[in-house]
Amino acid sequence: MGRSPCCDEAGVKKGPWTTEEDEKLVEYIQKHGHGSWRLLPMKAGLNRCGKSCRLRWTNYLRPDIKRGKFDDHEEQLIIHLHSILGNKWSSIATQLPGRTDNEIKNYWNTHLKKKLMRMGIDPITHRRRPDLELIASLPNHLGSTNSSNLASSWDQALQLQTDVAQFARMQILQVLLQVLTSPSSSFCSILGSPFASPPNFPASANLIQLECPARVSPPLSSATSAFGILPTDNNHRVRKESIEAMENFSRVLSSGDSRNGEADNCSTPPLVSSSPEHASANASFADNCLSSMNPSDAWDAMHLVDEDGTDLCWKDILECGF
DNA sequence: AAGACAGCCAACCGCACGAGC
DNA sequence: TGCTCGTGCGGTTGGCTGTCT
Incomplete structure (x- = not known):
């Protein structure tokens, strides 16, 4: 796990690359391939660390690099x-x-x-x-100060307050989805602990009655397992497979699949993770299963039941929880 | 004309991970 | 099993360039 000492070496040049250095690097790689990046600078006659060479090659000198503006x-x-x-x-x-x-x-x-x-x-x-x-439209509002506009600003402020509350609810929904679509460890440990609840989740929402994974009904578990999110998987495999699944999915989207149109029409794909570490696993479920749903439908799709088989009042929990 | 400021981007830093021993 | 090494990755920095005052 130790850090590579390559960049700690004294006397190694840093900073912008000269054309001579670029030429040396390109020439060497074209002749021999990069092989070991650590040994490359010495073999190619460069006073750089291997890391710097690799970066220069992959980000700048590689022949297949596309230059210019993003379309x-x-x-x-x-x-x-x-x-x-x-x-x-x-x-x-x-x-x-x-x-x-x-x-x-x-x-x-x-x-x-x-x-x-x-x-x-x-x-x-x-x-x-x-x-x-x-905020983006603030200049417009500042430009007009008559009473009717003041009234509409009030309306807007009230609307904002409503939206913020809705946003907070959605955040909780996201957290729950993250927990549900995370590998077994987090789901079971969080729900299994008598004290733990998902971050930011209201204390009044009693989740402890749930257990993992038997009480997750087929729609959710099949949706998650379809993207490699299995309770028995370890973290890395889950992450990797989820990312791969998403890459495949996005390949389909980018190749003109009919859902692409829908996704594009909706500029904000729903239920997207706010934390990068959960984004891949979370998103595979959310984007594929819930993209066309409103929050209420999403809950219906999750169809969580308690041990008696009766529906849990998740919506109520959320709506009354704060 | 020149100094201040903002935007951009190449390069660096440090952590994480897998492989090999 | 635990350590080292090599590599990949995401975040950050610093310097160059263009624009504004």
């Missing part, structure tokens, strides 16, 4: 994949031939994030954020 299709694809995968830049990059993860990451941070915020969409959750919309 609309690429932009939409990045936004969509980010809504599914979170900050998994390397996974996103696999869907955009010729683009590097670094390039996509930079483009996201400098362009797309701001673009979404201007549209009133939270770039992390990919959900509509009324507050952001309000």
Whole structure:
């Protein structure tokens, strides 16, 4: 697990690459392949660490790199994949031939994030954020101060309050989905513990009566297992398979599947994880199973029952819990 | 014309993970 | 089983460039 000492070596050059260095690196790799990155600088006669060489090659010198502006299709694809995968830049990059993860990451941070915020969409959750919309439209509101506008601002403020409450509910829904679609450890341990409840979940919501996994009804368990989320899987396998599943899924989307149109029409894919570490597993379930549902339908789809076989009042729990 | 500021992006840093011993 | 090594990845930084004042 130790860190590679390669970049700790003294006397190794850092900073921008010169054309001579680039030429040496390209020439060496074209002749011999990169082989071991650690040994490459020495063999190629470069006073750089292997890591730096690898980065320079993969992000800049590789012959298949596509240069220039991102087109609309690429932009939409990045936004969509980010809504599914979170900050998994390397996974996103696999869907955009010729683009590097670094390039996509930079483009996201400098362009797309701001673009979404201007549209009133939270770039992390990919959900509509009324507050952001309000901020974006603030200049318009400041420009007009007559009484009717004041009244409409009040309406808007009240609407905002309602939206924030709705948003909070959705956050809880997300947390629950994260828990439900996480590997067994988190689901069972959280629900099995007499004290634990999902983060930010209201204390009044009593989840302890649930157990794992017998009480998860077939629709949910089949939906999750279809994407590799099995209670017996370990974390890494689940993560990997989930990402692979999402990559396959997004491949279908990008190849013009009919659902793509629906997804594109809805600029904010629903029920997207707010935490990157859960994004892949969470999203595979959410995006495939719940994309066309409103929150109420989503609950119906989950169809959770307690041990007596009666429906749990999840909706009520959420609606009354805070 | 020049200094301040903001945006952009290549490169670096440090952590995580798998393989091999 | 635990350690080291090599590599991949995501977050962050620093310097270059363009725009504004």
